[in-house]
Amino acid sequence: MNTFKIGEDTFELAESIKKDLKASKNLGILKCIQCGMCTSVCPAARHTNYDPREIVKRALDNDKNLITDDIIWDCFYCYTCHSVCPVNNSPCEVNQILRQNAIENGVGKPKIAPFSAYGDSFIEFGLGAIPNDFFDDLIKDYGKEWLELKVNLEDIREELGLGPILLPEKDVNDINEILEKTGFKNRLKKIKQCKSEE
Structure with a gap:
């Protein structure tokens, strides 16, 4: 049982989550009634701890x-919990x-380092x-069919009347400039350093 002390900021972590730039304007964390609806529909809860x-x-x-x-790190980000919360x-x-x-405190970087290759693709x-x-x-x-699809994707798209999947070089250069100015490239470099230290 928790004992609350007068003057102690009991909900400091929850408040910081609510005020975070990435939090929805009306995030109801401080209204949580611990009903368990979220857990009852969560696929991650069904398959992990x-x-x-x-x-x-x-x-x-x-x-x-x-x-x-x-x-x-076991959350699937499916938002099913969000859809049922009263x-x-x-x-x-x-x-x-x-x-x-x-990630910002350094403890999460090793968890995301294996996915740095996605950043390279951007x-x-x-x-x-x-x-x-x-x-x-x-x-x-998925079997060798997946590789065949990957290898023949451009031909398949052309046969379906779809344009090329790759962006024009000018657009790639513009995106790279955005990635540079927003700090994405620098952040990716730091994440890759964690991967090389493994």
Whole structure:
């Protein structure tokens, strides 16, 4: 049982989540009644130890260890929890903000480092593309048909009357300038350093 002390900022973590730039204007974290609706529909809760109700409870309990807990990386970001909450809370959004805090504090960078190849695809192509690093797993999961689709994609698109999937070089250069000015490239470089330290 929690004991509240007069003058203690009991909801400091929850308040910081609510005020975060990435939080929805009407995020209902402070209204959470711990009904468990979020957990009852959560696919991550069905397949892992992740429990969105518990994440919100720990945030309301000011448990700052949340950002170092591996459990925050099990959320699928499907927003199913958000769709059923009677007080307009979004454990998924709360979790995203916790992950961002983990990344900013350095503890989350190793978790996202394997996905830095997606960032490289934005730089190279100006859009998201499945990095080569993941091809073997996709072939294993979906069979050689996936590779055939990937290799023949341009021909298939042309046959369907669709334009090329790749952006013109000028657009890629414009996107790269945006990625540079917004700090994306610098941040990606720092994340890759975590990957090389593994």
